[in-house]
Amino acid sequence: MEKQPRLLASQLLLKNSLFEVSLNRVLLTWKEIATKKKRVSGGIHHPFKVGTSHGVSVSEILAVRELDVDSETKDDGRWQKMPQKSTEAYPYAFTVSYVERAWQHRWRCSDVTFHCLEGALCQQWVQTIREQLTALTSRPKHLLVYINPYGGKQQGERIYEQKVAPLFTLASISTHVIVTEHANHARDHLRTEAELKKYDGVVCVGGDGMFSEMVHGLVSRTQRDNGVDQNSPEEKLVPCTLRIGIIPAGSTDCICYATVGINDPVTSALHIIVGDAQPMDVCSVHHNNTFLRYSVSLLGYGFYGDVLADSERKRWMGPARYDFSGFKTFLTHHYYEGTVSFLPATDILGTPRDKTRCRAGCFICQHNGQLYSEDHQPLFLLPEYKGGWRVIRGKFLAINAASMSCACPRSPKGLSPAAHLADGTTDLILVRKCSRFNFLRHLLRHTSKYDQFDMNFVEVHRVRRFRFTPRYCQSDSELDLRENGKRLFSQICRDHPACSCSPAYSSWNCDGEILPHAAIEVGLVRIKGKILDENLLQSAQTGVKVHLPFGQ
Numbered sequence: 001m002e003k004q005p006r007l008l009a010s011q012l013l014l015k016n017s018l019f020e021v022s023l024n025r026v027l028l029t030w031k032e033i034a035t036k037k038k039r040v041s042g043g044i045h046h047p048f049k050v051g052t053s054h055g056v057s058v059s060e061i062l063a064v065r066e067l068d069v070d071s072e073t074k075d076d077g078r079w080q081k082m083p084q085k086s087t088e089a090y091p092y093a094f095t096v097s098y099v100e101r102a103w104q105h106r107w108r109c110s111d112v113t114f115h116c117l118e119g120a121l122c123q124q125w126v127q128t129i130r131e132q133l134t135a136l137t138s139r140p141k142h143l144l145v146y147i148n149p150y151g152g153k154q155q156g157e158r159i160y161e162q163k164v165a166p167l168f169t170l171a172s173i174s175t176h177v178i179v180t181e182h183a184n185h186a187r188d189h190l191r192t193e194a195e196l197k198k199y200d201g202v203v204c205v206g207g208d209g210m211f212s213e214m215v216h217g218l219v220s221r222t223q224r225d226n227g228v229d230q231n232s233p234e235e236k237l238v239p240c241t242l243r244i245g246i247i248p249a250g251s252t253d254c255i256c257y258a259t260v261g262i263n264d265p266v267t268s269a270l271h272i273i274v275g276d277a278q279p280m281d282v283c284s285v286h287h288n289n290t291f292l293r294y295s296v297s298l299l300g301y302g303f304y305g306d307v308l309a310d311s312e313r314k315r316w317m318g319p320a321r322y323d324f325s326g327f328k329t330f331l332t333h334h335y336y337e338g339t340v341s342f343l344p345a346t347d348i349l350g351t352p353r354d355k356t357r358c359r360a361g362c363f364i365c366q367h368n369g370q371l372y373s374e375d376h377q378p379l380f381l382l383p384e385y386k387g388g389w390r391v392i393r394g395k396f397l398a399i400n401a402a403s404m405s406c407a408c409p410r411s412p413k414g415l416s417p418a419a420h421l422a423d424g425t426t427d428l429i430l431v432r433k434c435s436r437f438n439f440l441r442h443l444l445r446h447t448s449k450y451d452q453f454d455m456n457f458v459e460v461h462r463v464r465r466f467r468f469t470p471r472y473c474q475s476d477s478e479l480d481l482r483e484n485g486k487r488l489f490s491q492i493c494r495d496h497p498a499c500s501c502s503p504a505y506s507s508w509n510c511d512g513e514i515l516p517h518a519a520i521e522v523g524l525v526r527i528k529g530k531i532l533d534e535n536l537l538q539s540a541q542t543g544v545k546v547h548l549p550f551g552q
């Protein structure tokens, strides 16, 4: 093993929020290479040349601790023998743990140890850095964590315990962890018994369905505590103060992927610790003035609804269930008749087919998300608002509403690549009945550089609200059958009187959960009070703030 280096910092500069270490070349010789020790087990040593200046912003420092250089130090489960010479010449040391950016949006926790001649200097810097960290008010200190042991590859507990909890401990974040015991456990706990005032945020260890369930629980609790009826689509919601974080442990994890750029538990944990901020839209889904659910990623009818309905019975396959059910659903090639009406978003920047990509600090989100009049009524509610509801009737293979790009490992650009996280709109994608070959071409374009909207049977609209009404209304008995997972083939195809070639209804896939109704009304939720940054339901994950703009 190469000779343990020593990093000598004869002068530490703390200017505003920048913490710089100037390595004094005189104290080191070229043959001594300083290395940064990766905290994550199995990490890689990155030698860097001495004599460099290593700047780390205080906002990305996770922790600082004094080192007892006289004894062996324990780091990451392994013991490091401090070089004998350092003990003699430099009796004091402290270690700074900080965020190091790696490849493809990946973040890692790195440690750098500094040696000092004087104990007072060492303690001064440790104290100063700690004071700076304490002053970072955007960072969570107490988190309520829900782990779904059932989602994805059923590794949620292991992921949290091995990759996330050590980082929360390092950052002195206290946690209350609940391993869910059944579906909607997290939602019901958040909605009723959770003592939310004790926490700075909640964390979801799971996939999109689990995250969506927690949004549901948190928003419902806030409305209940404030006497707001969620059942009215026109009701303005009270904003939540708590933030929701997400540690990817599901099957698709598009919410994490689309906000962070990668599905990596360590990267997500580090974003949560530093309290990053990224707003996010939320859609409410109603049926006949009854609130059903919130959606933050995909509302999909037809193909994605059928994929989900089939895959739910194959959870034992883990994430691969989607590939199996996707192929099976593709072969069935069912289409669904109905009427889509929608309120286009006008006066906004950007379109679903421009080449923009929503990133942290997105200008389009900031512009479109603030499109409100002085009295905080949305511009498009005012009488002179131009444009109105549009209506499209037809036979559809898929009706998808993407409130974000829905980028994920299966489709790195997503269902709607130019969709924005917090622009107050959702991209409504209509895929009309077409041949299997053309539908396959459309699907494959989600995994290539080609434009999946540039096909004559596909149209996409950026909307504030939309409704869907199936051509054949659902009876209660059919609803019961649906809820029991049975499908009705009541639609007799006129072309083939002897057969029924498509079921009358599909299911709505709402962030990975099946909705009980086919006829729904969807809108970007509205909140009371001013639209200011603090009026956002935030997420501790990349500071993913659930943006609750006024809807129509």
Ligand SMILES: CCCCCCCCCCCCC/C=C/[C@@H](O)[C@H](COP(=O)(O)O)NC(=O)CCCCC
Pocket (backbone or CB within 6 Å): 207, 208, 209, 210, 250, 251, 252, 253, 254, 297, 298, 304, 307, 308, 322, 323, 326, 406, 408, 410, 411, 414, 415, 443, 444, 446, 447, 509, 510, 511, 512, 513
């Ligand atoms: C024959 C080649 C077909 C290639 C098609 C690729 C298209 C992939 C589009 C992916 C869209 C993902 C939208 C995300 C939806 C999630 O909210 C939802 C729930 O996620 P989770 O709870 O983490 O599992 N995921 C799905 O509905 C799965 C869709 C998979 C479709 C193949």
Ligand SMILES: Nc1ncnc2c1ncn2[C@@H]1O[C@H](COP(=O)(O)OP(=O)(O)O)[C@@H](O)[C@H]1O
Pocket (backbone or CB within 6 Å): 147, 148, 149, 150, 151, 152, 153, 179, 180, 181, 182, 183, 184, 185, 205, 206, 207, 208, 209, 210, 211, 213, 249, 250, 251, 252, 253, 512, 513
């Ligand atoms: N302990 C549990 N047992 C059964 N189902 C659960 C449990 N905890 C959560 N769920 C349900 O599992 C669904 C899927 O969770 P999710 O984390 O999204 O996994 P996946 O990405 O595999 O769908 C969620 O909608 C949630 O309601």
Ligand SMILES: [Ca+2]
Pocket (backbone or CB within 6 Å): 281, 402, 403, 404, 419, 420, 421, 422, 423, 424, 425, 426, 427
């Ligand atoms: Ca959006």
